[in-house]
Amino acid sequence: MENKESIKKIYIDKIKKIIRHNELYYSKDKPLITDQEYDNLKKSILDLEKKYKYLSHKNSPSKNIGFKPSKNFKKQKHKVPMLSLSNIFNKEDLENFEKKIKNYLDFNQIQKFEYSVEPKIDGISASLTYVNGNLELGVSRGDGYEGELITENLKTINDIPKKINLKGFPKNIEIRGEVYINKSDFENLKEKFANPRNAASGSLRQKESIETKKIPLKFIAYTFGLFEDNYFNKQSEFLNSLEKWGFKISKYNKVISNIDELIKNHEAFEKKRYELEYDVDGLVYKLNNLKLQSRLGFVGNAPRWAAAHKFSAASSFSKILNIEIQVGRTGALTPVAKVKPVNIGGVLVSNATLHNEDEIKKKDIRIGDIVKIERAGDVIPHVVSVDFNKRSSNSKKYKFPNKCPSCGSYVEKEFNKYTKKYDVVKRCSSEGYTCEKIAIEKIKHFVSKDALNIDGLGKKVVEKFWEKKLIRFPQDIFKLDYNKIENLEGWGSQSTSNLNYSINKSKDISLNKFIYSLGIRHIGQENAKLIAKHLQTKENFFKIDKKYDFQKFINIDGIGEIQISSLRNFFLLKENIKVVRELSNYLNIENETVNNSGKLKNFSFLITGKLENMSRAEVKAIIEKNAGKILSSVNKKLDYLIVGEKPTTKKVNQAKELGIKIINNSELIKLLN
Numbered sequence: 267m268e269n270k271e272s273i274k275k276i277y278i279d280k281i282k283k284i285i286r287h288n289e290l291y292y293s294k295d296k297p298l299i300t301d302q303e304y305d306n307l308k309k310s311i312l313d314l315e316k317k318y319k320y321l322s323h324k325n326s327p328s329k330n331i332g333f334k335p336s337k338n339f340k341k342q343k344h345k346v347p348m349l350s351l352s353n354i355f356n357k358e359d360l361e362n363f364e365k366k367i368k369n370y371l372d373f374n375q376i377q378k379f380e381y382s383v384e385p386k387i388d389g390i391s392a393s394l395t396y397v398n399g400n401l402e403l404g405v406s407r408g409d410g411y412e413g414e415l416i417t418e419n420l421k422t423i424n425d426i427p428k429k430i431n432l433k434g435f436p437k438n439i440e441i442r443g444e445v446y447i448n449k450s451d452f453e454n455l456k457e458k459f460a461n462p463r464n465a466a467s468g469s470l471r472q473k474e475s476i477e478t479k480k481i482p483l484k485f486i487a488y489t490f491g492l493f494e495d496n497y498f499n500k501q502s503e504f505l506n507s508l509e510k511w512g513f514k515i516s517k518y519n520k521v522i523s524n525i526d527e528l529i530k531n532h533e534a535f536e537k538k539r540y541e542l543e544y545d546v547d548g549l550v551y552k553l554n555n556l557k558l559q560s561r562l563g564f565v566g567n568a569p570r571w572a573a574a575h576k577f578s579a580a581s582s583f584s585k586i587l588n589i590e591i592q593v594g595r596t597g598a599l600t601p602v603a604k605v606k607p608v609n610i611g612g613v614l615v616s617n618a619t620l621h622n623e624d625e626i627k628k629k630d631i632r633i634g635d636i637v638k639i640e641r642a643g644d645v646i647p648h649v650v651s652v653d654f655n656k657r658s659s660n661s662k663k664y665k666f667p668n669k670c671p672s673c674g675s676y677v678e679k680e681f682n683k684y685t686k687k688y689d690v691v692k693r694c695s696s697e698g699y700t701c702e703k704i705a706i707e708k709i710k711h712f713v714s715k716d717a718l719n720i721d722g723l724g725k726k727v728v729e730k731f732w733e734k735k736l737i738r739f740p741q742d743i744f745k746l747d748y749n750k751i752e753n754l755e756g757w758g759s760q761s762t763s764n765l766n767y768s769i770n771k772s773k774d775i776s777l778n779k780f781i782y783s784l785g786i787r788h789i790g791q792e793n794a795k796l797i798a799k800h801l802q803t804k805e806n807f808f809k810i811d812k813k814y815d816f817q818k819f820i821n822i823d824g825i826g827e828i829q830i831s832s833l834r835n836f837f838l839l840k841e842n843i844k845v846v847r848e849l850s851n852y853l854n855i856e857n858e859t860v861n862n863s864g865k866l867k868n869f870s871f872l873i874t875g876k877l878e879n880m881s882r883a884e885v886k887a888i889i890e891k892n893a894g895k896i897l898s899s900v901n902k903k904l905d906y907l908i909v910g911e912k913p914t915t916k917k918v919n920q921a922k923e924l925g926i927k928i929i930n931n932s933e934l935i936k937l938l939n
């Protein structure tokens with residue numbers, strides 16, 4: 267029956283649906299439907315409005331420009347990775363940051379450094395490749411190693427020069443910076459996006475560049491990627507040239523050379539952060555000397571020579587409605603306060619972590635309390651303190667559970683042999699995949715961005731598939747029943763075939779990502795890389811079982827007893843071995859490509875004593891960069907012993923006995939030239 271009310275209801279349901287999918291896409295970046303399904307939904311709303319003139323809603327797609335970005339951009343590898351920055355929060359962190367740099371460079375601690383100080387604009391970074399002055403490629407950051415090719419969209423931004431006809435402009439250079447939106451321009455887009463950053467990211471990824479053009483995006487340049495024949499000595503000089511070449515740079519950039527001045531500047535800047543024209547979440551400090559930057563290089567995903575000094579967190583008060591216990595991938599029980607939703611610095615917060623049992627005890631946090639909640643950057647909001655004046659008289663102390671809320675196993679605190687202390691974290695004592703929550707978290711980890719990186723298989727989808735009994739172990743991902751999936755609510759033929767495609771694509775994986783994907787405790791990305799580099803082939807990895815001589819790993823620089831005992835525990839469990847074996851049938855694991863084209867190939871080194879003008883870490887990095895190997899003891903396999911001041915006599919004597927060449931670090935540098 268076609269009456270006004272029922273049509274209105276159908277219409278409003280569709281509007282609600284589109285609001286939900288907009289939210290999933292823009293704020294959560296977890297779309298549940300395909301672009302096509304979204305377009306169909308949008309069209310059905312527009313059709314209804316056309317037919318029944320009385321239908322109208324402020325969130326109707328007819329009222330806003332097509333905001334659905336496309337996810338179908340071509341992928342593009344970055345020639346130089348786009349890495350992240352490590353964070354510092356206070357003076358102590360800053361002092362440590364500088365100390366580490368000085369140690370690495372073997373500089374005197376009183377030596378002064380100059381820093382380029384730049385605001386950390388909260389936007390989306392992009393990399394622009396100019397060849398002979400022409401903007402040839404524009405790429406989003408992506409995972410840092412591979413981004414999306416969004417040249418046309420970037421070209422719509424006025425601040426980005428398309429052609430640079432200037433003498434002295436480098437012939438081949440990648441210029442990098444931040445795409446962002448001014449706070450005042452965001453006012454008009456408030457209805458559709460949670461914050462300016464989401465607005466920038468959403469509009470940058472429009473399928474049609476004409477849609478991007480409608481949004482007043484801006485660009486500030488701050489660094490380079492690939493830069494052939496880089497002739498600059500200082501970051502600040504490079505920034506000034508950027509401006510001469512026609513780029514916008516931040517007017518707040520500065521050069522500062524001591525820690526007290528940096529702190530003063532940070533305090534002053536933090537006070538005026540809300541008056542700035544764009545969102546800034548901290549200051550970036552970069553060692554100004556580019557030669558020193560390149561000596562320092564990178565550790566993990568971040569440069570040693572730069573850091574982000576974050577502003578203190580935004581905070582607000584809310585009521586704790588409940589305390590829930592989450593069980594993590596490694597069995598850790600984390601208490602989470604479910605709070606009455608509250609807006610903190612532009613983000614709606616309804617969960618805040620309470621860290622662990624001790625923290626709840628120490629702060630005497632209870633259900634029903636009014637608490638102060640803080641949120642900084644991308645980290646999970648946390649409860650800072652309780653407002654005891656507002657506590658009700660009948661509130662009760664919170665009792666932390668003694669059993670795993672997921673599987674009922676008893677929980678335990680581990681004793682750390684090395685620190686001789688009990689861990690603060692309580693863990694579920696069941697192992698492997700018997701505890702439901704642990705199993706789900708392991709699968710989420712397995713498919714996550716840094717592991718198998720399966721698009722369309724986000725956390726919510728893993729939970730849904732688990733609930734529908736489609737998966738119990740990581741390998742089940744490769745045996746999915748796609749007919750069943752297609753008929754699930756929110757799924758269709760397009761989204762199912764997209765999922766199938768990304769799962770197949772994920773089967774080609776490097777050995778280090780595979781090791782990381784298993785979610786072995788204490789084996790994060792860096793350690794997985796070290797182990798993979800050591801083992802080199804998947805065959806070597808598949809040899810590992812409970813009888814394996816794990817102690818061999820102690821030779822790997824960076825792997826210690828904690829990691830070794832964790833690996834041993836992992837392989838003691840039959841179930842884990844079964845998972846590894848089964849996965850090997852589905853995956854094409856690529857052997858680790860070791861750097862074997864350097865001048866030090868086939869040579870091994872050991873360092874003893876204090877070296878001149880260089881830290882041990884830097885010498886090691888140089889050796890590895892040139893394909894040499896570092897050993898951890900003197901033995902027949904050793905080719906060179908590098909000695910500095912006050913070497914270990916035993917090592918020198920052993921080397922002499924075995925006829926091993928003994929050199930100092932300048933002789934090492936000679937080997938390289």
Ligand code: IVH
Nearest residue numbers: 349350351384385386387391488489550569
């Ligand atoms: S330099 C390896 N400079 O911060 C050097 N980054 O956490 C990293 N960012 O993805 C980039 N302002 O989006 C640099 N002046 C600035 C920056 C800046 C904001 C962002 C950028 C990057 C993230 C790193």
